[in-house]
Amino acid sequence: MANILVVDDELGIRDLLSEILNDEGHTVDLAENAAQARAARQRQRPDLVLLDIWMPDTDGVTLLKEWSTTGLLTMPVVMMSGHATIETAVEATKIGAHSFLEKPITMQKLLKAVEAGLVRNGGTAAAAAPGVVRKPGMGIVAPMPQVELTVEAAMTGGQNLPAVVEMGPQARQLFELDKPLRDARDEFEKCYFEFHLAKEGGSMTRVAEKTGLERTHLYRKLKQLGVDLSRGKRGAAG
Incomplete structure (x- = not known):
């Protein structure tokens, strides 16, 4: 980097x-x-x-x-x-x-x-x-x-x-950026981790590998953001 x-x-x-x-x-x-x-x-x-x-x-x-x-x-x-x-x-x-x-x-x-x-x-x-913006997760x-x-x-x-960013096809959350940076960032990170938890069936190990975070750091981050850790497992079971 x-x-x-x-x-x-x-x-x-x-x-x-x-x-x-x-x-x-x-x-x-x-x-x-x-x-x-x-x-x-x-x-x-x-x-x-x-x-x-x-x-x-x-x-x-x-x-x-x-x-x-x-x-x-x-x-x-x-x-x-x-x-x-x-x-x-x-x-x-x-x-x-x-x-x-x-x-x-x-x-x-x-x-x-x-x-x-x-x-x-x-x-x-x-x-x-020039004049375009990449939408994360969509590759377009x-x-x-x-x-x-x-x-x-x-x-x-x-x-x-643009004032609003749309995250990939499986996460249609719209983020309003006309707010304090920390608040906007927390909203994005929560959606980001919920997306990967659902995609990986709630596996903390695979999410840690996917996001490049150490497992303990990832767990603390999810708790801090208020992410429902059982959500991904429920989605996988359904």
Whole structure:
């Protein structure tokens, strides 16, 4: 997987992004300001940087420009902000930013931006064609809807990600992403594990192998999410 540097002065944002990216198998380095980001960049070139715009010492656009002018912008940088303007987004694009995430950041948008950045950087993730979004579990792509121009859209060709994601043909749950990231993520994970439990007849061993989790960690995760562990066995028996 990838080495990702997360630069944000908010502890909660750093922790949340780190948790999600670690769960995806990435190695995450954290920085709370530009000074720490510079040091992290010097220690080891990350495969991708998630960079907040508004920081107390040096803002993200200034740091991006610094890396660009000194030849250190050798990795894709995804800008993040909840208060940026379209002009700021366009400026960051001209400097060399790969894309932009508006806060609050949904898990879907985060993972899509990371995947796209790593593909550009020579990663192994499958690239999606412009203007389409891959539906997890379905192996197909669907056209993205046209939306009004926002800060994020200014850096992604005038389009945003859809607000709702449909999971595969055997899990028709619709996920509303206009809610706190942690809540949306818990809903997705619960549906994900229930799907695999049903598919594997309730076998914790096979689900652990399928999802890549250690069995004890998987059991704790299922209990935390409130997953009915007998549901898969009932489905298999029926």
